[in-house]
Amino acid sequence: MPRPSGAALARGVATGYLSLIVLIPLAAVAARSTEDGMDAFWTAVTGEQAVAALKLTLIASLIVVAINAVTGTIIAWVLVRDSFRGQRIVNSIIDLPFALPTIVAGLTLLALYGPRGPVGVDVAYTQTAILLALLFVTLPFVVRAVQPVLMELDRDMEEAAASLGASNFTTFRRIILPNLTPAILSGVALGFARSVGEFGSLVLITGNLPFKTEVASVFIFSQIESDRTTTAAAVSVVLLLISFVVLLGISLLSRWGAKHEE
Amino acid sequence: MAIVVEGVRKHFGDFVAVDDISLEVPDGCLTALLGPSGSGKSTLLRMIAGLEQPDAGKVIISGAEVTSMPPQKRGVGFVFQHYAAFKHMTVWNNIAFGLKIHKRPKAEIEDRVEELLKLVHLEGFAKRYPAQLSGGQRQRMALARALAVQPKVLLLDEPFGALDATVRKDLRQWLRRLHDEVHVTTIFVTHDQEEAMEIAEQIVVMNDGRIEQVGPPRDLYEQPANEFVMSFIDPMNRLGDEFIRPHDFELMLEPNGTTEEAMIDRIVHLGFEVRIEFTLPNGDQAWAQVTRETADNLELKANEIVYVRPSTSTVFSQPSPEVVGSGGDAPPDD
Amino acid sequence: MKSRLALRTIGLGYLFLLLAAPVGLVFYRTFEHGFGPAWEAVTTPEAQHAFWLTILMVVVAVPINTLFGVVCAITLVRHRFRGKALMNAVIDFPFAVSPVVIGLALILVYGQDGWFGGWLTDQGIQIIFSIPGMILATIFVSLPFVVREVVPVLQEIGTEQEQAASTLGASWHQTFLRVTLPSIRWGLSYGIVLATARALGEFGAVSIVSGKVQGQTETMTLFVEQRFHQFDLTGAYAASVVLALMALVTLLGMNLISPRKEEA
Numbered sequence: 001m002p003r004p005s006g007a008a009l010a011r012g013v014a015t016g017y018l019s020l021i022v023l024i025p026l027a028a029v030a031a032r033s034t035e036d037g038m039d040a041f042w043t044a045v046t047g048e049q050a051v052a053a054l055k056l057t058l059i060a061s062l063i064v065v066a067i068n069a070v071t072g073t074i075i076a077w078v079l080v081r082d083s084f085r086g087q088r089i090v091n092s093i094i095d096l097p098f099a100l101p102t103i104v105a106g107l108t109l110l111a112l113y114g115p116r117g118p119v120g121v122d123v124a125y126t127q128t129a130i131l132l133a134l135l136f137v138t139l140p141f142v143v144r145a146v147q148p149v150l151m152e153l154d155r156d157m158e159e160a161a162a163s164l165g166a167s168n169f170t171t172f173r174r175i176i177l178p179n180l181t182p183a184i185l186s187g188v189a190l191g192f193a194r195s196v197g198e199f200g201s202l203v204l205i206t207g208n209l210p211f212k213t214e215v216a217s218v219f220i221f222s223q224i225e226s227d228r229t230t231t232a233a234a235v236s237v238v239l240l241l242i243s244f245v246v247l248l249g250i251s252l253l254s255r256w257g258a259k260h261e262e
Numbered sequence: 263m264a265i266v267v268e269g270v271r272k273h274f275g276d277f278v279a280v281d282d283i284s285l286e287v288p289d290g291c292l293t294a295l296l297g298p299s300g301s302g303k304s305t306l307l308r309m310i311a312g313l314e315q316p317d318a319g320k321v322i323i324s325g326a327e328v329t330s331m332p333p334q335k336r337g338v339g340f341v342f343q344h345y346a347a348f349k350h351m352t353v354w355n356n357i358a359f360g361l362k363i364h365k366r367p368k369a370e371i372e373d374r375v376e377e378l379l380k381l382v383h384l385e386g387f388a389k390r391y392p393a394q395l396s397g398g399q400r401q402r403m404a405l406a407r408a409l410a411v412q413p414k415v416l417l418l419d420e421p422f423g424a425l426d427a428t429v430r431k432d433l434r435q436w437l438r439r440l441h442d443e444v445h446v447t448t449i450f451v452t453h454d455q456e457e458a459m460e461i462a463e464q465i466v467v468m469n470d471g472r473i474e475q476v477g478p479p480r481d482l483y484e485q486p487a488n489e490f491v492m493s494f495i496d497p498m499n500r501l502g503d504e505f506i507r508p509h510d511f512e513l514m515l516e517p518n519g520t521t522e523e524a525m526i527d528r529i530v531h532l533g534f535e536v537r538i539e540f541t542l543p544n545g546d547q548a549w550a551q552v553t554r555e556t557a558d559n560l561e562l563k564a565n566e567i568v569y570v571r572p573s574t575s576t577v578f579s580q581p582s583p584e585v586v587g588s589g590g591d592a593p594p595d596d
Numbered sequence: 597m598k599s600r601l602a603l604r605t606i607g608l609g610y611l612f613l614l615l616a617a618p619v620g621l622v623f624y625r626t627f628e629h630g631f632g633p634a635w636e637a638v639t640t641p642e643a644q645h646a647f648w649l650t651i652l653m654v655v656v657a658v659p660i661n662t663l664f665g666v667v668c669a670i671t672l673v674r675h676r677f678r679g680k681a682l683m684n685a686v687i688d689f690p691f692a693v694s695p696v697v698i699g700l701a702l703i704l705v706y707g708q709d710g711w712f713g714g715w716l717t718d719q720g721i722q723i724i725f726s727i728p729g730m731i732l733a734t735i736f737v738s739l740p741f742v743v744r745e746v747v748p749v750l751q752e753i754g755t756e757q758e759q760a761a762s763t764l765g766a767s768w769h770q771t772f773l774r775v776t777l778p779s780i781r782w783g784l785s786y787g788i789v790l791a792t793a794r795a796l797g798e799f800g801a802v803s804i805v806s807g808k809v810q811g812q813t814e815t816m817t818l819f820v821e822q823r824f825h826q827f828d829l830t831g832a833y834a835a836s837v838v839l840a841l842m843a844l845v846t847l848l849g850m851n852l853i854s855p856r857k858e859e860a
Contacts (some may be wrong), residue, residue, distance in 0.1 A: 006768060007675050014668040018686050021736055025701030026689065028711055032704050071610050072791075078607035084602060090608065092851045096615055098790070101797025101842035103817045104836040106620035111625055111833070118621070133777055136614055167600065190691075190858035195849065197694025200799035200817070217696040217800065224700055224804055233704065236697040247685060313759050335764045340763040346756035352780040359774070360764035404760075411764060 026240065028210060029156045032235035044234035053219035054238060058216065060127070061195035061229045064134040065188045072142025072183060079143070097139050102200025105136050110205045125207030133201040138191035145187030146180055153179055193246040195241060203239045264415055264447035265310060268317030271306050271515075279305040280316070287415075287449060287464070290439045293456035295451045297468035298494070299546040302315045302418055303451045308467070311340045311417050324414050339408030339446075343420040343581070345400045347392035353403050360411035364407075376408040381440070384529035398429040405437075409444065417481060418450035422457065434461055456494050459483070467491050489578050499548040504575040511550035513538065513560060514569050521569035523546075529557070529564055540570065619840060626833040637823075637834040642811050646819035647838070652727070652800075654795045657734040661791050665742025666784070670776075672743070673750040690739045698736050699804025702729055725807030730815070733801035740789040745787030749780045786853045793846040796841065800829060 034041050044050065078137050097105065109132055111117065114124040125131045153176065161171045199217040206213035208222070216239055223232035265287040269400040272321055280302040308314040310321055312333035323327045347354050357378050361371045378520050379385050382402040387462040392400055401421060408416060412529050421437070422430040438461040441448055452458050458465050459479045467474040467482065467490075476488040486492035497507045514521065524540035527547070536557040539549045550570065562568060627636045637643065672684060690698070705711045706723040716723060722728040757779065761771040794839075799817040806813040814822065816839055823831035 010667050011677060014671045017664045022686055022689050023706045028704035029701045046809060074603055075607040078604050079761050082604050090708055092847055099793045099841045099846045101817045103799045103820050104839050108622045112618040112621045149772050193692040199696050217694045220696045232700050235701055239694055239697060247688055247692050311763055334765050337765055342756050346760040348757055348775060363765045363770060
């Protein structure tokens with residue numbers, strides 16, 4: 001164990017590092033956003049194009065996490081309770097979206113579901129493309145949150161429910177689902193935070209059409225490119241606020257989940 | 263004196279863990295710190311080792327004051343309740359750890375580890391990892407690891423607390439024999455009075471951060487300083503002001519003037535002994551422990567009347583204890 | 597039984613359509629005209645430069661984050677201090693902040709008109725639109741991984757082994773090297789693998805601070821985008837395959853480490 005002086009040194013190093021890399025830059029964004037006064041900030045975030053981008057981002061993210069909640073739970077169930085050949089491989093490719101660079105993710109989706117795709121489905125430059133890309137990059141969150149809980153879940157409870165005459169569906173709805181809810185919600189929250197800020201997988205497949213497929217991160221990007229950093233900073237602050245609310249939600253959720261455990 | 267503690271205090275937040283404790287442990291003595299959980303015994307031990315810093319007071323080991331010295335320099339061996347085995351090292355490397363830190367020559371390390379493996383009966387286990395050992399084996403390894411650097415004092419924090427009952431009994435006797443061989447001044451913490459009585463030469467009874475009594479096991483049993491010590495050392499009946507050990511009840515079938523009438527509630531067979539639970543006319547409940555032979559001779563049955571009298575009982579009148587004879591009206595008989 | 601099959605079909609079908617088929621198709625497209633064109637596309641001087649620049653990002657950002665990640669994790673787990681909850685939250689920020697915002701933030705601090713930019717320019721140091729800025733962006737996005745993997749392991753092993761080492765005479769650095777570090781090695785490795793994957797694949801933040809000068813500040817991910825916009829699909833696919841193969845190696849690493857992690 002480091003003696004008190006060592007502990008203070010470590011704390012100082014950690015604080016300094018986090019400040020330099022994370023806190024000071026984020027503070028600079030907040031500072032820039034209100035540099036020209038609150039009115040300018042307000043004008044920037046209520047601009048037509050900004051509002052459209054933010055709205056699209058939030059709606060797309062909500063749809064995506066809703067789909068994730070269902071598909072993620074199903075996939076987790078298939079990985080834990082089912083057994084079939086190749087299950088281990090399926091289990092490991094779940095993490096592929098975490099490992100694959102986002103630009104590559106966008107390109108692969110475009111290859112299959114774009115104008116030159118072999119199946120004749122072309123979603124490029126549509127809002128469907130946004131959903132597809134976001135579904136790809138957020139896939140692991142719910143699966144990886146639910147999987148361990150499902151593994152730990154006492155089968156006794158289900159057997160007890162069955163012995164009391166509950167059907168499979170009732171058992172799932174009344175017994176399994178309530179136990180999975182905290183995990184599903186935390187996976188959903190993480191996926192939501194990721195969706196709201198996603199950029200790399202979207203740039204190629206959405207075409208970045210203002211008012212149609214331009215999400216918030218792409219809007220910020222275009223503002224930076226055209227040197228309107230104050231507008232970029234203002235919309236960034238809105239995104240940051242959304243992220244922080246979600247982070248806070250996750251930490252409250254995990255506390256709730258911990259209570260649920262007892 | 264191997265260990266001297268003077269006026270030591272320690273608090274955690276609002277909780278006073280150790281409240282002005284002074285204690286002396288003679289050279290080569292095997293001492294138990296006995297008390298319920300939260301009595302401050304582990305904190306006291308950890309302050310002697312240097313793992314906690316006292317708020318006030320002094321710790322002296324082998325005549326040198328070590329109060330502000332880090333644990334590395336105190337020359338103590340410490341054994342943890344949950345073994346604190348280095349999980350990534352083999353048994354051999356665990357035991358050799360301290361010797362390597364002290365940069366002993368390789369040949370010496372090998373000899374010493376060999377010797378210790380023999381001492382703790384783990385000769386065949388040198389290449390195993392802690393995860394491949396039973397709890398008892400892990401604790402013996404931890405003990406060998408602590409002894410390897412020839413500490414001035416050996417401190418054990420509930421060393422058998424995490425083990426099951428049979429292993430605990432075996433290890434107890436083994437520790438006692440080991441102490442007779444190695445003769446290192448030893449303090450061990452326990453909440454188990456039987457364990458303390460069985461192996462310690464001196465017992466320090468602690469409660470609420472204070473020492474209630476210090477003495478050899480027999481003194482504690484025969485002359486408990488107060489109610490707490492008496493009832494902690496042995497299970498106890500309390501009837502009014504009197505404390506009566508379950509073994510100290512005499513049971514008979516006829517009243518004789520000094521007895522009280524008791525209704526037997528339940529008879530529990532514990533093997534060699536039998537526990538008789540009964541209710542006195544004033545509603546007090548108590549229990550007596552007698553041999554099976556006695557119980558059989560009296561032909562005791564539940565829901566029948568028996569006549570009881572305590573052969574000895576103790577009344578504590580502050581500050582010093584007073585032992586009174588049976589019946590309450592006789593003068594102290596010793 | 598019926599419902600089990602139905603669920604299996606839905607789950608696997610979804611994974612096939614969303615993950616396996618698109619990634620498989622990119623591999624197919626890359627090699628449909630043989631190995632030659634793909635090899636040529638990724639061995640141009642520009643592609644090679646992009647590859648080595650990506651490697652540079654990883655070998656600078658990951659060790660720095662490993663070092664500070666361990667310090668942060670130990671601070672969070674082993675010490676009590678005011679502002680600990682805040683530190684905990686700040687470490688997670690990079691997970692929740694958009695890469696684009698990260699890029700903007702770095703420009704606002706280290707760019708020419710930024711907080712430190714003027715002073716840095718006077719010293720002749722250029723951060724934004726050059727490699728140091730890209731490294732900073734990579735450090736930012738890959739910061740939480742090591743901390744998040746090491747913290748639970750440190751909590752799990754507790755302090756008793758460290759205390760035991762100290763009673764045996766080990767100084768704090770001996771204790772760290774011989775006891776703490778070996779105990780956290782699997783969690784640490786896992787964190788390093790995750791941070792590496794993130795560093796290899798970062799696009800948005802790096803794209804903003806790089807200035808995208810071909811052959812100078814172009815990493816593999818930026819190269820993919822640039823080839824795509826130049827209508828060089830072969831080049832974009834081939835570079836994607838290189839990145840995807842690195843991702844698969846990462847995935848393999850994760851799978852090799854995670855069972856060991858549970859053991860420890």
